[in-house]
Amino acid sequence: MPHTNTDAAGLEFLAANIKHAIFIYEVEAKQFTYLNHAFEQAFKLTAQSVIAPVALLDMVHPDDQQYVTETCRKLLEENGSKEMEFRVTLPEQEERWICLTPFLLNNALNAPGKQRVIGYVEDITASKQYNDYLKKFGNKKNSILHILAHDLAGPLAMIKSISGLLSEEVKSYGSSDLDHLIGLIERTSEHGVSLIKSLIDTEFLETTGVDLIKRRADIVARFDEIMEQYQQSEGEIAKTFRFFCASKEIYIAFDDIKLVQAVNNLISNAIKFTPKGGVITVSLEEREQTVLIKVEDNGVGIPEKYHDTLFDKFTNARRPGLDGEPTTGLGMSIIKTIVDWHKGQIWFESKENAGTSFYIELPKE
Numbered sequence: 437m438p439h440t441n442t443d444a445a446g447l448e449f450l451a452a453n454i455k456h457a458i459f460i461y462e463v464e465a466k467q468f469t470y471l472n473h474a475f476e477q478a479f480k481l482t483a484q485s486v487i488a489p490v491a492l493l494d495m496v497h498p499d500d501q502q503y504v505t506e507t508c509r510k511l512l513e514e515n516g517s518k519e520m521e522f523r524v525t526l527p528e529q530e531e532r533w534i535c536l537t538p539f540l541l542n543n544a545l546n547a548p549g550k551q552r553v554i555g556y557v558e559d560i561t562a563s564k565q566y567n568d569y570l571k572k573f574g575n576k577k578n579s580i581l582h583i584l585a586h587d588l589a590g591p592l593a594m595i596k597s598i599s600g601l602l603s604e605e606v607k608s609y610g611s612s613d614l615d616h617l618i619g620l621i622e623r624t625s626e627h628g629v630s631l632i633k634s635l636i637d638t639e640f641l642e643t644t645g646v647d648l649i650k651r652r653a654d655i656v657a658r659f660d661e662i663m664e665q666y667q668q669s670e671g672e673i674a675k676t677f678r679f680f681c682a683s684k685e686i687y688i689a690f691d692d693i694k695l696v697q698a699v700n701n702l703i704s705n706a707i708k709f710t711p712k713g714g715v716i717t718v719s720l721e722e723r724e725q726t727v728l729i730k731v732e733d734n735g736v737g738i739p740e741k742y743h744d745t746l747f748d749k750f751t752n753a754r755r756p757g758l759d760g761e762p763t764t765g766l767g768m769s770i771i772k773t774i775v776d777w778h779k780g781q782i783w784f785e786s787k788e789n790a791g792t793s794f795y796i797e798l799p800k801e
Contacts, residue, residue, distance in 0.1 A: 456556040463551035497523035521652040674712040681720040702731040710735030729796040738786040747772040
């Protein structure tokens with residue numbers, strides 16, 4: 437259906453009155469040909485001062501400029517849409533987060549041989565701060581769950597084991613009341629271990645039951661949050677936790693809820709198979725196109741016979757922890773699934789009685 441002058445007037449009216457900042461950019465001329473009033477308000481600039489994109493690029497946070505430039509380059513090469521989130525510094529030195537959604541128009545809508553980008557900009561500072569606040573405490577909650585699971589499951593499993601031995605010892609007494617009490621202790625401790633296992637499994641499975649939502653965020657800050665909780669519990673867990681990263685900030689696109697849960701599970705496994713006094717180290721390394729996550733322990737290691745099947749669903753590599761902590765064998769397959777969703781890679785190195793190192797390599801975008 438052909439467009440009429442009425443259609444154009446209606447679209448112009450909408451663009452002039454909508455809250456979203458809207459723009460049109462001519463690629464060949466390297467200039468903006470349209471900016472609505474909301475755009476001027478969002479960036480506190482006049483339309484005349486941002487005809488060329490250099491003025492806007494200068495407002496982008498220095499650590500985000502390469503990301504914005506590279507994403508725009510890919511937009512032009514791939515003829516699609518590339519939503520991007522980045523920080524800008526407004527004229528009053530106020531730092532804001534914005535989400536830019538550009539669309540490259542094809543030749544059917546343009547003059548032959550010309551490229552035009554249209555799009556809109558949203559200020560997402562408030563929602564990002566709110567989500568970061570919720571995720572910060574969500575990450576702490578998940579870390580505490582894993583810590584409690586270790587603190588509770590170990591003693592309960594030991595009580596169950598001791599009650600089983602005690603039951604054999606008192607059989608000669610021929611006391612039905614004593615047998616009943618010992619049986620009650622054994623069943624109650626077993627039920628407690630089962631509840632803890634179910635709680636952790638349910639928490640992890642619920643994480644994978646929702647769609648992947650990748651947002652650009654500081655992965656260093658996320659890891660700081662979870663490692664702080666483990667470090668505060670070193671006395672109770674009787675292990676030392678270390679966190680290393682050469683960069684103060686590393687911004688990548690990732691689903692921080694799912695990824696943090698995956699790393700939490702790797703740390704939880706390290707706790708299970710590292711004896712008291714051991715060291716568990718988490719590190720981040722920023723590379724040119726990727727970020728490398730490493731979770732390392734000096735525990736008992738993984739027997740070589742389990743190496744090939746470790747990431748299988750319901751793998752035969754499942755083992756109880758050193759203190760009797762339960763496992764289903766699902767954890768590693770779910771962790772690999774989460775890494776796959778991020779288009780990353782996961783592998784490990786392990787030797788019996790010499791510790792284990794898990795590696796997760798994720799693309800920055």
